[in-house]
Amino acid sequence: MTQLVTVDEMQQIEAYTMEESGLSTAVLTERAAMATLNVLAAGRFDLSKVLVLAGLGGNGADGVALARLLHQAKIPVTLQFVGNVNRASQAVKNQLKAANACGVPRAEKSDFKEPSLIIDAIFGIGLNKDLPDGLQKMLKAANHIDNTVVALDMPTGIDADSGEVRGAALKAKATIAFGYPKAGCQRGQGKKMAGRVITQNIGLITADDFAFSIQ
Numbered sequence: 001m002t003q004l005v006t007v008d009e010m011q012q013i014e015a016y017t018m019e020e021s022g023l024s025t026a027v028l029t030e031r032a033a034m035a036t037l038n039v040l041a042a043g044r045f046d047l048s049k050v051l052v053l054a055g056l057g058g059n060g061a062d063g064v065a066l067a068r069l070l071h072q073a074k075i076p077v078t079l080q081f082v083g084n085v086n087r088a089s090q091a092v093k094n095q096l097k098a099a100n101a102c103g104v105p106r107a108e109k110s111d112f113k114e115p116s117l118i119i120d121a122i123f124g125i126g127l128n129k130d131l132p133d134g135l136q137k138m139l140k141a142a143n144h145i146d147n148t149v150v151a152l153d154m155p156t157g158i159d160a161d162s163g164e165v166r167g168a169a170l171k172a173k174a175t176i177a178f179g180y181p182k183a184g185c186q187r188g189q190g191k192k193m194a195g196r197v198i199t200q201n202i203g204l205i206t207a208d209d210f211a212f213s214i215q
């Protein structure tokens with residue numbers, strides 16, 4: 001059984017990795033995007049028309065980096081931000097600069113019936129309150145459309161510790177867990193919304209004496 005982690009434990013391991021290795025968040029984000037590309041390219045998913053839905057924090061940064069890698073691999077991809085990109089984190093803005101430099105196509109408002117695959121890079125482990133009403137409506141509508149969603153790290157709308165739905169959640173066929181699967185994708189509604197959890201190594205360093213709380 002793969003070790004499950006809480007949000008706090010994941011954040012401790014990420015911080016420890018950067019302190020011990022000197023590797024930056026940008027490097028870990030690139031590793032997450034590359035690991036996701038490997039899973040997507042393994043043949044289980046239809047990559048004929050990919051839509052990346054990106055949020056404004058670390059999860060969004062993963063999504064923008066993935067959009068760049070997909071585009072550079074000649075996979076048809078469009079990038080759509082969920083939220084006002086002017087309010088995005090510096091990590092997202094840095095990733096957007098790189099994506100723009102490669103000519104990654106942008107979408108403003110997509111028809112969720114169109115893509116062969118939707119990448120959920122809206123919220124990951126940083127979700128800390130119910131989703132805004134507008135986003136709840138969007139996710140509920142998306143869940144009623146026959147499409148394939150792959151979530152990065154966590155399905156958006158699911159609390160990464162409890163597995164509870166924070167207003168609404170986007171149902172995924174698969175969730176790519178970076179480093180360790182989060183407790184929330186094995187608990188409550190999270191188990192249903194996460195779909196198949198595929199854990200990917202992104203080069204995290206965990207102290208030998210790290211005490212995981214979930215046995």
Ligand SMILES: NC(=O)C1=CN([C@@H]2O[C@H](COP(=O)(O)OP(=O)(O)OC[C@H]3O[C@@H](n4cnc5c(N)ncnc54)[C@H](O)[C@@H]3O)[C@@H](O)[C@H]2O)[C@H](O)CC1
Binds near residue numbers: 032058059127
């Ligand atoms: N930290 C690392 O080294 C790595 C992180 N990875 C990815 O980053 C996310 C976690 O990123 P974080 O910025 O902490 O949180 P999110 O991206 O999930 O959320 C963004 C931001 O949104 C705010 N927020 C939370 N809940 C709500 C809400 N209901 N409505 C509006 N806004 C909300 C809050 O401020 C959050 O900070 C992790 O899951 C990974 O995908 C990299 O993969 C590896 C390195």
Ligand SMILES: [K+]
Binds near residue numbers: 123151152154155156
């Ligand atoms: K996500």
